[in-house]
Each structure stands twice: as C-alpha cells, then as structure tokens.
Amino acid sequence: MFENLSEKLQRSFKNLRGEGTISDENISEALREIRLALLESDVNLAVVDELIEHIRTRAVGSQVATALSPTEQIVKIVHDELVNVLGRDTARFKFSSQPPSVILMAGLQGSGKTTTTAKLAQWLKKGGHRPMLVSVDVYRPAAREQLKVVAQSISAQLYEGHLDVKGAGTDEVLRLAREAKREAANYGCDILIVDTAGRNHIDAELMDEMAALKKLLNPSEILFVADAMTGQDAVNSAKAFNDHLTITGAILTKMDGDARGGAALSIRHVTGAPIKFLGTGEKPDAFEAFHPDRIVGRIMGHGDIATLLERAEERLDKGKAEQFAKKALTGDGFTLEDFRDQLRQIKKMGSMKSILKMLPSVGPFAGMSKAVENVDEGQFNRVENIINSMTAKERADHELINGSRRKRIAAGSGTTVQDVNNLLRQYAQMRKMFKTMGSGGGIKAQQRMLS
Numbered sequence: 267m268f269e270n271l272s273e274k275l276q277r278s279f280k281n282l283r284g285e286g287t288i289s290d291e292n293i294s295e296a297l298r299e300i301r302l303a304l305l306e307s308d309v310n311l312a313v314v315d316e317l318i319e320h321i322r323t324r325a326v327g328s329q330v331a332t333a334l335s336p337t338e339q340i341v342k343i344v345h346d347e348l349v350n351v352l353g354r355d356t357a358r359f360k361f362s363s364q365p366p367s368v369i370l371m372a373g374l375q376g377s378g379k380t381t382t383t384a385k386l387a388q389w390l391k392k393g394g395h396r397p398m399l400v401s402v403d404v405y406r407p408a409a410r411e412q413l414k415v416v417a418q419s420i421s422a423q424l425y426e427g428h429l430d431v432k433g434a435g436t437d438e439v440l441r442l443a444r445e446a447k448r449e450a451a452n453y454g455c456d457i458l459i460v461d462t463a464g465r466n467h468i469d470a471e472l473m474d475e476m477a478a479l480k481k482l483l484n485p486s487e488i489l490f491v492a493d494a495m496t497g498q499d500a501v502n503s504a505k506a507f508n509d510h511l512t513i514t515g516a517i518l519t520k521m522d523g524d525a526r527g528g529a530a531l532s533i534r535h536v537t538g539a540p541i542k543f544l545g546t547g548e549k550p551d552a553f554e555a556f557h558p559d560r561i562v563g564r565i566m567g568h569g570d571i572a573t574l575l576e577r578a579e580e581r582l583d584k585g586k587a588e589q590f591a592k593k594a595l596t597g598d599g600f601t602l603e604d605f606r607d608q609l610r611q612i613k614k615m616g617s618m619k620s621i622l623k624m625l626p627s628v629g630p631f632a633g634m635s636k637a638v639e640n641v642d643e644g645q646f647n648r649v650e651n652i653i654n655s656m657t658a659k660e661r662a663d664h665e666l667i668n669g670s671r672r673k674r675i676a677a678g679s680g681t682t683v684q685d686v687n688n689l690l691r692q693y694a695q696m697r698k699m700f701k702t703m704g705s706g707g708g709i710k711a712q713q714r715m716l717s
C-alpha cells in the first residue's frame with residue numbers, strides 16, 4: 267500500500283549517503299526529492315508543505331548531533347515527522363458509560379461502509395464485546411439485505427426491524443435507529459453499530475439525516491469510512507463529513523489495492539480526527555487497528571514485524587505448532603498430512619503478499635518487496651488440492667504413491683502429474699531437512715551452543 271512512497275523515499279535517502287555533513291545544499295536536494303515522493307503518493311499539498319518545513323527546520327537544527335550520519339539523521343527526522351502527521355499514539359476506541367455505546371458509520375456509497383461495519387463487529391467480538399448491527403438505509407433494500415448477510419457470516423446480532431416502504435424517509439430512519447438501540451439494550455448487547463445510508467456524493471439531505479441520527483443516538487464514535495483508492499476525494503469528503511458532524515475517527519478501506527497511501531497521510535491533518543482502522547481486503551478479518559508508528563515503519567521500509575507477530579499470535583494454533591515441531595524433528599514422523607496442516611496454518615496468516623509486505627525492504631530482506639509482485643497465491647491452493655486428492659493412507663505413507671496413483675491424484679486435483687511430482691519432491695526435501703535439524707544439525711547444535 268505504501269510501496270511507491272517507500273521506494274521513492276529510500277531513493278532520496280540513498281542520494282544522501284556518503285555525505286560527511288548535512289549542508290543546506292544536500293538538505294535542499296533531499297527535501298526536494300522527499301517532497302516529490304509525497305506529492306506523487308497523493309499526499310495533500312498543504313500537508314506536504316508543512317511536513318517539509320518541519321523536516322527542514324529540524325534537519326538544519328540537528329547538524330550538531332554527531333552520533334548519527336547525515337543520512338541517518340534525515341531518516342530519523344522524516345520518520346518522526348510522519349508519525350507526527352499521523353498522530354503519535356494509537357487512537358483509543360471510546361465507549362459510553364451507559365450501554366449500549368453507539369457507533370455511527372458514515373461515508374459515501376461504495377466506500378466499504380457495510381463491509382467495514384461487519385469487520386468492526388468481528389473485531390469488537392474478539393475483544394469480548396457483544397455488538398448488535400442495524401442498517402438504517404431505508405432507501406436501498408439491497409443495502410439492508412447485504413448487512414443481514416454479512417452479519418450472519420460473522421454470527422453477529424442484527425436488528426432487522428420492519429419498514430413502511432411508502433413512508434421511507436428520515437422519520438423512518440430515526441424510528442429504526444431508536445428501536446435498534448432499545449433492542450440492543452434488551453438483548454444485553456453493549457454496542458450498537460449503525461450502518462447509515464450512503465450517497466454518491468455529499469448533499470444537504472444526507473448531512474441533515476446524519477445530524478438527526480447523531481442527535482437521537484448520542485454516539486460515542488462517528489467513524490468516517492473512506493476508500494483509500496480515491497485519494498484526495500476521500501480526504502475532501504472526510505473534511506465535509508467532519509465539518510457537519512465532527513467525526514471521531516476515520517477508517518481507510520481498500521488499502522490492499524494500489525492506493526498510493528496519500529489519503530492516510532492527509533486525513534488526520536485535514537480533519538484533526540485520527541485514523542482508527544485499515545481495511546485490507548474483502549473478508550471480515552482483513553482489518554487492522556491503525557498504529558501510526560507501525561505504518562511509518564512500513565513507509566520507511568522498516569517493515570511491520572509487530573503486526574505480523576500479533577497476527578500469528580491471534581490466528582495460529584499454538585498446540586498444533588508444538589505438536590508439529592515435535593513430530594517433524596524426528597524426520598520420519600513428518601507426513602503429507604502434516605504438510606497440509608502447515609499450509610493451512612500459513613494461509614490463516616493472510617495472503618502471501620500481505621505477509622511479505624510486512625517484512626523490512628532494507629537490510630537482509632532487501633529485494634523482497636520486488637518478489638511480492640511475482641508471488642503466485644494460487645500455488646498454495648494447488649498444493650492443498652493435490653494433497654486433498656490423496657487417500658488417507660497415501661498421506662500417511664508417501665512411498666505408496668506410484669505412477670498410476672500419481673495420475674489419479676493429478677486428475678482428481680485438476681493438476682498435472684508433473685505438479686504432483688514436484689510436490690512430492692519438495693516434501694521429500696523438507697522431510698530430509700527436518701531430519702537433519704532433529705538429529706543434531708540445527709536445533710540441537712544450537713541448544714548445545716547455548717548450554
């Protein structure tokens with residue numbers, strides 16, 4: 267999501283390398299490139315100018331700091347200033363003292379509001395809350411139906427209510443919202459998330475309706491959902507919503523697309539409201555809390571190991587991992603069944619691309635960000651399909667898999683005999699590698715060194 271900006275910043279830092287001191291001249295050259303990198307990434311002009319001024323002032327003032335090389339100094343200053351633009355701390359989620367707390371979702375049609383409503387509900391559920399969802403889009407039955415489907419998919423409570431279609435209008439919206447809040451309280455739900463009507467553009471009617479909802483529900487959060495792919499348009503509509511409603515935060519969706527990231531760097535500055543979450547895919551779990559310092563880490567090419575580890579902690583089955591380690595290291599114990607299990611575990615971490623993107627693009631992982639473009643996500647599925655097409659006996663003992671069985675497996679999995687051969691070869695190599703590690707080549711040798 268920030269590859270472009272990241273790459274361009276790296277280049278401007280590279281040009282500084284070898285300079286003994288920071289001079290007005292080399293600062294100006296670096297700043298010109300940083301400015302261009304920000305503008306090309308669609309960062310709002312006012313934000314760019316302010317950022318550059320801050321960086322210049324600090325860079326000139328830091329000439330005496332001798333512990334760092336000039337490049338390191340500039341990198342550190344740019345890092346700090348980017349964190350400042352995004353807001354230093356991770357924004358907290360607010361609840362009202364009297365449940366249910368109401369979260370009002372605002373945004374234009376197509377921004378990802380309904381999908382995000384479900385993602386947020388799932389995130390809150392994981393945190394031990396009991397959210398109820400309601401759609402008050404009385405104008406588009408399909409929108410209400412969509413929320414019903416996604417609510418079901420994550421097993422969240424939904425208040426459906428009844429519509430008097432003939433009278434559809436703000437009164438109807440307010441009636442539904444009032445009923446939903448009462449229903450949430452009756453069901454013991456501590457949060458009500460209200461998915462509101464979206465429009466193609468901002469108009470007075472939409473804003474009046476949102477204002478009426480705000481007055482009625484007294485929400486603890488008004489979250490503006492913005493499609494990051496729309497760049498400056500997202501920033502402008504965030505500003506318009508904020509002028510009318512005073513939003514408490516923003517959620518940027520579609521950060522998995524080729525959004526240049528400028529919206530992320532501009533929204534906070536333009537509205538004063540922090541970004542609270544990012545949407546990174548269509549599925550309910552493609553959603554992350556927004557941590558300014560981690561995002562800046564990604565922008566600066568330092569990766570985001572913290573998020574990666576959190577994801578592993580959250581989604582991987584620890585018992586399985588330990589069991590696997592024990593079995594695999596005896597070498598012979600590692601079957602094709604285990605291989606498939608491991609693949610499934612890795613897949614739980616997200617797409618291969620999303621994992622690779624969190625690794626630093628400088629240092630030992632340099633060049634990985636290029637490799638990301640060539641990752642074949644289908645490969646995992648093909649391998650899994652091949653193993654699925656084997657019988658339990660074959661999975662337990664790969665030596666059974668002779669020529670005719672290979673043909674059958676290829677046909678069953680929609681692959682070729684060559685694909686099956688490749689997989690079996692890889693599997694044999696892994697088995698051998700684990701065996702060596704278990705018998706003293708790797709882990710045991712390491713243990714000896716540490717004892």
Ligand code: GDP
Nearest residue numbers: 375376377378379380381519520545546547548
């Ligand atoms: P709404 O009209 O604002 O309620 O938007 P929807 O929730 O219906 O989303 C519009 C489209 O964007 C749908 O196809 C969603 O699957 C898609 N979408 C939403 N969030 C994301 C995201 O973070 N990444 C991607 N790739 N697609 C998303």
